[in-house]
Amino acid sequence: MTTAGGSGRKVRRFSTCLMLVMILITLPVVGLISVLDYRQVEQGLIADEDLLREQTEKSVIQEISLVDAGLNLFDDTLDQRMEEGFIPVLAEYERAGRDPAAMDLSRVREELGGEMNIYIINASGIIEYTTYPPDLGLDFAEIPYFYRRITELRLGDTFSADRILTEPASGELRKYAYMPSPDHRYLFELGLDCTATGVDRCDPQYQTLKEDLMRLNPALEGIRIYDGFGRVINVTDSEDPYDPAVINPIAREVFEAKQGRTLTDAAAGTITRYIFVDLSDPGYASDVSQIVELTYNTTPLDTQLAEMWFGHTILAVFASLIACCIAFPASRRITRPVREIVDDVNRIAAGDLDHQIRISTGTEFTRLEEGIGTMVDSLKEYIRRLRESEETAREYSVHLEDQVRERTAELEEASQMANLYLDIMVHDINNANTIAIGYTQLLVDALEGEQQEIASEMLSRLEQSSETISGVATLRRARESRAALTRVDLDRVIRAQVANFPAVLIQYEGHPVAVLADDLLPEVFANLLGNAEKFGGPDVGITIRVEERGEEVEVSVEDTGPGIPDTVKMDLFHRFRKGECRLAGAGLGLYICRMLIERYGGRIRADDRVRGEPGCGAAIRFTLRKAGTDHE
Numbered sequence: 272m273t274t275a276g277g278s279g280r281k282v283r284r285f286s287t288c289l290m291l292v293m294i295l296i297t298l299p300v301v302g303l304i305s306v307l308d309y310r311q312v313e314q315g316l317i318a319d320e321d322l323l324r325e326q327t328e329k330s331v332i333q334e335i336s337l338v339d340a341g342l343n344l345f346d347d348t349l350d351q352r353m354e355e356g357f358i359p360v361l362a363e364y365e366r367a368g369r370d371p372a373a374m375d376l377s378r379v380r381e382e383l384g385g386e387m388n389i390y391i392i393n394a395s396g397i398i399e400y401t402t403y404p405p406d407l408g409l410d411f412a413e414i415p416y417f418y419r420r421i422t423e424l425r426l427g428d429t430f431s432a433d434r435i436l437t438e439p440a441s442g443e444l445r446k447y448a449y450m451p452s453p454d455h456r457y458l459f460e461l462g463l464d465c466t467a468t469g470v471d472r473c474d475p476q477y478q479t480l481k482e483d484l485m486r487l488n489p490a491l492e493g494i495r496i497y498d499g500f501g502r503v504i505n506v507t508d509s510e511d512p513y514d515p516a517v518i519n520p521i522a523r524e525v526f527e528a529k530q531g532r533t534l535t536d537a538a539a540g541t542i543t544r545y546i547f548v549d550l551s552d553p554g555y556a557s558d559v560s561q562i563v564e565l566t567y568n569t570t571p572l573d574t575q576l577a578e579m580w581f582g583h584t585i586l587a588v589f590a591s592l593i594a595c596c597i598a599f600p601a602s603r604r605i606t607r608p609v610r611e612i613v614d615d616v617n618r619i620a621a622g623d624l625d626h627q628i629r630i631s632t633g634t635e636f637t638r639l640e641e642g643i644g645t646m647v648d649s650l651k652e653y654i655r656r657l658r659e660s661e662e663t664a665r666e667y668s669v670h671l672e673d674q675v676r677e678r679t680a681e682l683e684e685a686s687q688m689a690n691l692y693l694d695i696m697v698h699d700i701n702n703a704n705t706i707a708i709g710y711t712q713l714l715v716d717a718l719e720g721e722q723q724e725i726a727s728e729m730l731s732r733l734e735q736s737s738e739t740i741s742g743v744a745t746l747r748r749a750r751e752s753r754a755a756l757t758r759v760d761l762d763r764v765i766r767a768q769v770a771n772f773p774a775v776l777i778q779y780e781g782h783p784v785a786v787l788a789d790d791l792l793p794e795v796f797a798n799l800l801g802n803a804e805k806f807g808g809p810d811v812g813i814t815i816r817v818e819e820r821g822e823e824v825e826v827s828v829e830d831t832g833p834g835i836p837d838t839v840k841m842d843l844f845h846r847f848r849k850g851e852c853r854l855a856g857a858g859l860g861l862y863i864c865r866m867l868i869e870r871y872g873g874r875i876r877a878d879d880r881v882r883g884e885p886g887c888g889a890a891i892r893f894t895l896r897k898a899g900t901d902h903e
Contacts, residue, residue: 290602297594305587313576320572324544324565327488331563332548335496338548339559343434349463350432353448356383356461357430359547361450376402383461388445390460392421403462414499417557424449425458435465436498436553447557490571492541493563497522504561521545522562529560540570612639619647756871758898759788761824765815768796775804781817785825785898788871795867798860799828799891805890807832822894822897823873829880829890836885840877861891868893 359382367373371391380389380402388403396411396418412418424431433447444461481494498504499525525532525545534543540846546563619625627644714726763785769777777800786792796815803813807830816827835843844865873894880888 287602289606290598293598293602294595295787297598298591301587301590301594305583305590309580309583312579316572316575316579323488323490324567327484327491328544328546328563328565330484330487331494331546331565335548335563336550345550349435349446349465350448353387353432353446353461353463354430354450356387356448357450357459358458359383360389360461361453364452364459369452369456370399371457374400376400386464388462388464390462392425392458392460394425394456396421398460399457409500409624417499421449421458426455427451432555433557434552434559436557436559441845490563490567490569492568493564493566497526497562497564499523499526499558499560501526501562519564522564525562526560540568540573542569544565612643615644619643625804662773727813756787756789758785759792760790761788761817761826761895762784764793765796765817768793768800769815771797772800772804775800775811775813777813777815779815780813784817784819786824786871786895786900788895791867792871795864795893796828798864802860803830803832803889805829808832819897820894824897825892825894827892829888829891831880831888833889834879834885834887835889836878843877844875864891864893870897872896 275418359379363374363376363379364371367375374391376391377391380387389401390398390403390406391400393399394409398406398409398411401407411421428451431449433449434447435444444465446465448461450459450461451457453461469671484494485491496504497519501518501520503517503519521532521534522545529547529549531547532545535541536543539895542566546565546569548561548563548569550560551558588651591799611862711726711729714729715723760783762781765779765781769779800813803811807813810831812831814829816829818825818827844861865875875891875893878890878892879885880890
């Protein structure tokens with residue numbers, strides 16, 4: 272509920288305000304606790320998920336490393352058999368006149384028992400001829416490190432055995448070995464099917480590995496293993512057919528960079544991890560390192576987080592409702608002593624000063640009630656004294672009006688005497704200055720050298736004195752004048768003042784316009800033109816511009832003199848503030864200009880003739896209000 276205050280505005284009850292404050296404090300606290308709790312649980316679930324993925328990846332790397340270690344045990348036992356297999360290959364090469372196209376590779380393969388496939392690699396690193404069609408045209412130049420290795424073998428003269436590898440098309444294990452042709456034009460490669468050798472006991476059971484890992488991590492959706500070419504090498508009967516010639520560019524990049532990569536597909540709800548398993552051995556031509564592609568389904572975790580967020584939201588809303596229900600009776604009970612005190616104070620404010628304040632429980636309220644009681648007693652005493660003083664004040668006010676009239680008459684008489692003395696002083700000093708200036712000018716014309724300079728300095732001081740007296744007189748007229756502003760022809764005022772400076776080059780750019788001013792407006796232009804002539808030097812040029820800007824007129828008086836430093840501009844129009852030049856006067860001229868312009872409702876400021884370059888001349892700009900038709 273609200274009540275009307277003394278100013279007519281609605282004022283809420285203290286209990287309502289307290290209840291709102293309790294709600295406004297409770298709701299953010301409940302929301303913050305809910306958010307913090309959700310964040311903590313969310314971080315825990317994400318950390319558990321990351322840990323499970325890390326364990327899954329470690330298991331994959333460990334399993335592949337163990338399989339590779341088992342295969343490595345059988346490599347050396349097959350080297351001699353592979354080396355003997357090159358004897359019929361080299362013999363067929365010589366029989367065909369060292370032309371691989373004329374070689375009967377199928378017959379040689381049968382001669383080797385049908386367990387070895389023959390590959391002929393040209394100098395460009397391409398399998399040009401083979402008894403194993405899936406690898407025909409395979410370009411080893413795309414694997415720079417392997418191409419360099421087989422080039423070294425082609426240019427050499429020795430037999431070289433390689434590691435047991437997993438064949439991508441069939442998933443079978445093969446043992447490869449290399450022998451250069453006698454003319455070093457080709458590199459012969461034999462690939463032994465290791466199934467019949469007993470090495471298949473170490474063949475990794477990828478499907479079993481996949482099932483074990485999926486039991487370990489339910490979020491795991493799929494596993495693929497790629498060789499260094501980016502080809503899948505773990506195709507099993509339980510998987511969809513997969514073209515072994517298809518290259519996975521990401522797996523290829525991971526192999527070349529020797530660094531894993533993570534891809535996130537928010538739309539599909541999956542995270543794909545590419546793990547590089549380093550199985551390289553500098554003693555072999557082939558790098559049997561593998562890339563494992565693990566695809567995780569993030570939907571279960573996202574669903575769990577969404578459900579948890581929904582639950583926290585419902586709990587926060589329920590807690591907020593309970594807090595709102597508790598806030599109302601709590602605020603009523605807390606503010607009951609305050610309401611009682613307010614009722615008692617209202618009765619006292621209505622005039623019942625003898626009404627007693629009810630005592631409530633609580634130390635703070637007791638002190639408040641005692642303080643109000645003391646205040647009421649003091650108020651009674653103050654009212655008694657006030658009534659006594661009213662009578663005294665009434666008697667005093669009768670005599671005060673007579674005293675005010677007497678003092679006012681005395682002040683008027685004193686003011687008239689001061690003005691009379693000031694008129695006499697201005698008149699006499701001006702006459703004395705005029706005579707002194709005339710005689711001093713004669714001395715300047717008659718003397719030479721140092722004496723002439725002394726006389727010139729004396730003349731300058733006398734002229735400053737005359738300017739000061741004139742400024743004082745103008746200032747007095749401006750302060751005493753109470754005449755209303757009238758319509759003044761600005762163009763006529765400017766032209767009249769320009770005519771007073773015949774020896775100065777003055778350019779006037781203006782047009783007839785009427786402004787609100789009085790008969791002191793010419794003093795503004797007299798002061799500004801006089802300053803421009805005095806400080807500008809003998810060759811100074813002065814420009815007066817008048818521009819209309821809506822309801823105002825802006826006047827600029829610009830000169831080509833030395834300009835006004837930025838440090839002086841701010842205080843230039845203050846009383847008795849003058850420039851840094853030795854020719855500066857008493858500091859009343861610009862102060863009078865400012866006082867008159869502000870009296871006319873305008874503004875005045877010091878500026879540069881060329882913006883940003885104080886040394887290129889000064890500009891005094893001020894505004895005046897236009898005279899409308901109602902002033903005509």
